[in-house]
Amino acid sequence: MPDAILVVVEQREGKLNRVSWETIAGGQAIAAATGWTLDAAIVGENGSALAAEVAAKKVTKVYAVESPKLEPYTPDAFAAALKQLIAAKQPKLVLMPHTYQVRDFVPKLATAMGRTVISDCIGFKHENGKLLFTRQMFQGKLAADVSFASEAPWFATFQNGAFRGDQAEAGASAAAIETVKVEITDGVIRNKPQDVFKEAKQAVDLTQAEIIVSVGRGIKEQKNIEMAKQLAEALGGELAASRPICDNGWLPMDRQIGSSGQTVAPKLYLALGISGAIQHIVGMKGARTIIAVNKDSEAPIFEIADYAIVGNLFDIVPPLTEEVKKAKAGS
Amino acid sequence: MPSANCQLLIYTDKFAARNSYVRSNVLKILVCMKQVPQKDAPLKLNDAATWIREDVSYEVNEPDAFALEEALRQREKHTGEVVVITSGPARSQQVLREALAKGADRAIHLEDNAFVGLDAFNTAKAFAAAIKDEKFDLIFTGLQSDDYGYAQTGVILAELLGWPHATIIMHIEKNETSIRVKRELEAGFFQYVDMPLPAVLTIQSGINKLRYATLIGIKQAKNKPIRKVALAEVQAAIGENLQKIERLYVPEKTKKTVHIDGTPAEIAKKLVDKLRNELRVL
Numbered sequence: 001m002p003d004a005i006l007v008v009v010e011q012r013e014g015k016l017n018r019v020s021w022e023t024i025a026g027g028q029a030i031a032a033a034t035g036w037t038l039d040a041a042i043v044g045e046n047g048s049a050l051a052a053e054v055a056a057k058k059v060t061k062v063y064a065v066e067s068p069k070l071e072p073y074t075p076d077a078f079a080a081a082l083k084q085l086i087a088a089k090q091p092k093l094v095l096m097p098h099t100y101q102v103r104d105f106v107p108k109l110a111t112a113m114g115r116t117v118i119s120d121c122i123g124f125k126h127e128n129g130k131l132l133f134t135r136q137m138f139q140g141k142l143a144a145d146v147s148f149a150s151e152a153p154w155f156a157t158f159q160n161g162a163f164r165g166d167q168a169e170a171g172a173s174a175a176a177i178e179t180v181k182v183e184i185t186d187g188v189i190r191n192k193p194q195d196v197f198k199e200a201k202q203a204v205d206l207t208q209a210e211i212i213v214s215v216g217r218g219i220k221e222q223k224n225i226e227m228a229k230q231l232a233e234a235l236g237g238e239l240a241a242s243r244p245i246c247d248n249g250w251l252p253m254d255r256q257i258g259s260s261g262q263t264v265a266p267k268l269y270l271a272l273g274i275s276g277a278i279q280h281i282v283g284m285k286g287a288r289t290i291i292a293v294n295k296d297s298e299a300p301i302f303e304i305a306d307y308a309i310v311g312n313l314f315d316i317v318p319p320l321t322e323e324v325k326k327a328k329a330g331s
Numbered sequence: 332m333p334s335a336n337c338q339l340l341i342y343t344d345k346f347a348a349r350n351s352y353v354r355s356n357v358l359k360i361l362v363c364m365k366q367v368p369q370k371d372a373p374l375k376l377n378d379a380a381t382w383i384r385e386d387v388s389y390e391v392n393e394p395d396a397f398a399l400e401e402a403l404r405q406r407e408k409h410t411g412e413v414v415v416i417t418s419g420p421a422r423s424q425q426v427l428r429e430a431l432a433k434g435a436d437r438a439i440h441l442e443d444n445a446f447v448g449l450d451a452f453n454t455a456k457a458f459a460a461a462i463k464d465e466k467f468d469l470i471f472t473g474l475q476s477d478d479y480g481y482a483q484t485g486v487i488l489a490e491l492l493g494w495p496h497a498t499i500i501m502h503i504e505k506n507e508t509s510i511r512v513k514r515e516l517e518a519g520f521f522q523y524v525d526m527p528l529p530a531v532l533t534i535q536s537g538i539n540k541l542r543y544a545t546l547i548g549i550k551q552a553k554n555k556p557i558r559k560v561a562l563a564e565v566q567a568a569i570g571e572n573l574q575k576i577e578r579l580y581v582p583e584k585t586k587k588t589v590h591i592d593g594t595p596a597e598i599a600k601k602l603v604d605k606l607r608n609e610l611r612v613l
Binding site: 075076099100101103104105107108110111112115116117118119120132135136137138139140141142143144145146147148149150190191192193194195196197198199210211217235243244246247253254259260261262263267268275278289291296298299300302303304305306307308309310311315316318319320322323324326327328 | 368370371373374376383450451452455477478479480481482483486487489490491495496497498499514515516517518519520521522523524525526527535536537571572573574575576577578579580581582583584585586587588589590591595596598599600602603605606607610612613
């Protein structure tokens with residue numbers, strides 16, 4: 001039997017999390033490069049219903065891993081369920097999206113099996129028969145190609161945006177769905193999760209903004225935010241920020257862009273004093289045009305910027321605001 | 332036995348006694364901390380291109396600073412003890428010194444350059460071995476490190492110890508024998524989770540406001556014990572790394588970036604020209 005890849009998709013409130021398609025696309029690419037087969041698994045009490053959606057993609061088989069103990073999500077139950085599936089099916093490589101939920105259980109699962117996870121990967125390479133996973137290091141300043149030095153099963157997680165979900169290939173015919181009932185004994189689950197909730201209603205919906213002026217640590221002090229705000233107003237855009245700014249309380253949490261905040265894709269994203277940590281970039285890399293101002297010429301934000309201005313934002317923003325105002329007045 | 336260890340034994344015994352006496356009112360917390368290159372430090376690759384050259388400035392991994400702050404706040408509320416642990420060469424002791432100056436009671440330093448190259452699995456194993464004679468109620472880590480960025484060590488440590496865990500924590504409330512934590516989920520969602528003690532929590536940046544070390548704190552830190560653990564002491568617990576960095580490199584650029592240079596006034600004019608004529612957003 002050829003080696004198999006198993007992609008574990010994620011469901012959220014009865015729907016497939018969109019990043020699941022990206023991981024399937026990634027799994028398909030690895031399968032094409034290695035000649036391995038590709039299966040998928042969905043974990044949860046109502047997995048069977050969603051399994052059909054996954055089975056439409058080019059995969060060999062879809063496992064619906066079920067137990068009443070899988071609802072609501074706990075790391076104990078998910079690790080126990082997947083351990084049983086993986087022990088039974090023996091995939092060589094297990095892929096998952098690097099979501100907050102996966103981060104919560106996959107290191108536990110791999111450790112329970114004496115294995116390791118190459119986490120938060122942005123791609124893979126297949127060189128001379130060796131599979132390498134590419135991941136960002138030092139907040140994106142460097143990248144590393146990492147290999148497994150242990151026996152299978154190997155675990156890897158892919159960063160949001162590592163592959164294009166819309167490029168997940170459809171299958172010629174629907175893949176077989178196999179329901180796998182797992183036994184989770186009493187006492188395995190120790191955490192008691194309460195209902196998921198959202199904090200106070202968001203006052204601003206940044207996902208609808210066409211122009212976003214976003215500030216990071218480089219703004220230095222709360223009083224300097226006003227300068228960025230004036231530029232945002234002159235441009236007719238919204239003001240946003242990276243996480244540290246909201247952590248400091250300088251801007252409300254609903255203006256935070258990144259993995260823990262909002263994901264945006266405006267026409268123009270103007271990043272002021274934002275270094276470009278991965279957690280921020282995943283929230284804005286879909287912007288059509290990115291202009292970055294940063295005094296550090298090696299800041300990772302420049303890697304994804306269309307226009308780069310290496311310099312002090314305090315020198316650059318005021319004249320820029322004036323020029324924008326002049327241009328608008330003249331038009 | 333070296334005298335530092337004797338002093339430490341007496342110290343822990345005192346707390347062990349207190350722990351068994353009124354355990355529900357006392358919290359003994361371990362905070363795992365890491366020294367990482369400073370955020371804007373220019374990084375250079377070593378000759379083998381497998382790691383960075385170590386001649387850079389270092390600082391405390393930011394989420395770990397929030398983990399320490401949370402531990403100090405919990406101790407202030409419930410009394411108990413805050414112990415900090417790190418692994419790495421002599422330079423990494425600075426992280427422990429700063430933590431002691433901020434109010435941690437004592438420190439454990441797994442001191443060897445070899446610890447820098449361990450994967451998350453082995454780092455967690457080394458920590459577990461170093462604390463095997465301790466009885467903590469809680470272990471905190473930052474949610475991830477700014478160097479490797481695995482986001483795994485805390486969860487692996489929980490599994491090795493057989494403890495429950497919760498990740499990306501924004502609030503902690505202790506009840507009689509359990510805790511209620513607030514987990515941050517994606518896209519602005521949250522969730523409260525009740526869990527028994529002992530437990531491992533990975534702490535999110537921004538859970539609290541960091542304190543500064545006071546002059547008195549810095550003075551007092553000099554007399555606080557740092558237990559040094561040599562590689563040999565935990566060697567038996569760790570094995571070969573399960574994953575290997577084959578090469579480290581400056582990322583390949585996928586986007587064509589246009590640099591805009593000049594005086595601030597020139598840059599402003601050039602940018603507005605692009606905004607108007609190329610991007611058509613003005």
